[in-house]
Amino acid sequence: MNKKADGKIISIYWFIILVxxxxxxxxxxxxxxxxxxxxxxxxxxxxxxKIANCISYQGDLNSNLISDAGIFKEAFIDHFLDECDINxxxxxxxxxxxxxxxxxxxxxxxSRAIILNISEGDINFKSDCEIKDKKYENLVVxxxxxxxxxxxxENVYLIKILSVVRKTEQNVK
Amino acid sequence: MRKKRGEILIENIxxxxxxxxxxxxxxxxxxxxxxxxxxxxxxYAKQVALLIDSSSPGTVMKLNMEEPMKxxxxxxxxxxxxxxxxxxxxxxxxxxxxxxxxxxxNDVKINKYTEDVYYIFVIEEKV
Numbered sequence: 001m002n003k004k005a006d007g008k009i010i011s012i013y014w015f016i017i018l019v020x021x022x023x024x025x026x027x028x029x030x031x032x033x034x035x036x037x038x039x040x041x042x043x044x045x046x047x048x049x050k051i052a053n054c055i056s057y058q059g060d061l062n063s064n065l066i067s068d069a070g071i072f073k074e075a076f077i078d079h080f081l082d083e084c085d086i087n088x089x090x091x092x093x094x095x096x097x098x099x100x101x102x103x104x105x106x107x108x109x110x111s112r113a114i115i116l117n118i119s120e121g122d123i124n125f126k127s128d129c130e131i132k133d134k135k136y137e138n139l140v141v142x143x144x145x146x147x148x149x150x151x152x153x154e155n156v157y158l159i160k161i162l163s164v165v166r167k168t169e170q171n172v173k
Numbered sequence: 174m175r176k177k178r179g180e181i182l183i184e185n186i187x188x189x190x191x192x193x194x195x196x197x198x199x200x201x202x203x204x205x206x207x208x209x210x211x212x213x214x215x216x217y218a219k220q221v222a223l224l225i226d227s228s229s230p231g232t233v234m235k236l237n238m239e240e241p242m243k244x245x246x247x248x249x250x251x252x253x254x255x256x257x258x259x260x261x262x263x264x265x266x267x268x269x270x271x272x273x274x275x276x277x278x279n280d281v282k283i284n285k286y287t288e289d290v291y292y293i294f295v296i297e298e299k300v
Binding site: 011015018022025026029030033036037039042043046047050053081082085086087088089091092093094098099167170 | 188191192195199202203206207209212215216219223226227229259260261262274275276278279280281298299
C-alpha cells in the first residue's frame, strides 16, 4: 500500500518537473523566434562598400567625380545618389528615410581639413551613433570605413565614409 | 494478486503514454516555431533584400526556397507568388493576408523567375 502511494507521489513530482521544463523551453523558444534578426550592421557595411566602389575603382578616383585639372565635378556631387545607383527614399511603412551617409575627402598631407563633403539622408541619425547609453544603443547601426585613393596626377586622397541605418522597428524588439 | 498486478501495469502504461504525448507536443512545438510562416517571411524578406544590396549589375542569384515553398503550398500560395519586388521593397508572403516587407537601397532593375525550388534574381542596370 505504501509502495503504491510512493509511486503516485513520484508521478506527481515527475509531471511537475515536466511542466517546469516545458515552460522553460516554451519561454526560451518563444523569446528566440519572436525577436527579429538584426541585419542592420550588414546593411550599413554594404552601403559603405557601395559608396566606396562608386567613388574609387581599383585605387583610382572615379573620373566622373574629378576632372583632369583635379577639380571635383559639381554635376556628380549634386546627383550622387543617381550616379551611384543608390535609392534611400522611404518606402512601405516608412515616412522618412531610414539611412544616412557621409563621405569626407581629405588630402593625403592633411587628414584634418575636409576638402569635400557629400552627405545624404537624415542627418539626425549621425548623433545617434555617439550614444553609449545601453537603453538607446540600438537606435541606429553605424559603419565607418576609410581608405586611400589616387586622384588626378600625383594627388592621393583619404576618404572616410560613415553609413547609418535606422530601421529599428524591423530589427530590434 | 492477479488484480493488483493488472492495476500496476495499466498505471505504468498510462504514465508512459502521457509522457510520450507530452514530449510529442514539445517536439511539435519546436518544429512549428522554426518553420512558422511569420518567421520564414521575415527571414527570407531580409535575406533577399541583403542579397540585392550586395549585388551589382550583371549578377545572377539562385536562392533555394524549398522550405518556404512547402509552407506556402500548405497555405494555398503558389511558388511564384511568394516573393514580390515593388520598387526598392521585397515582400515575402507565405500565407493569405500575411506578408513581410523589407527595403533595400541598391537602385537596380531586378528580373526574377522560378525554377524548380529556386528563385532566380537577375540584376541589371536601371535605364
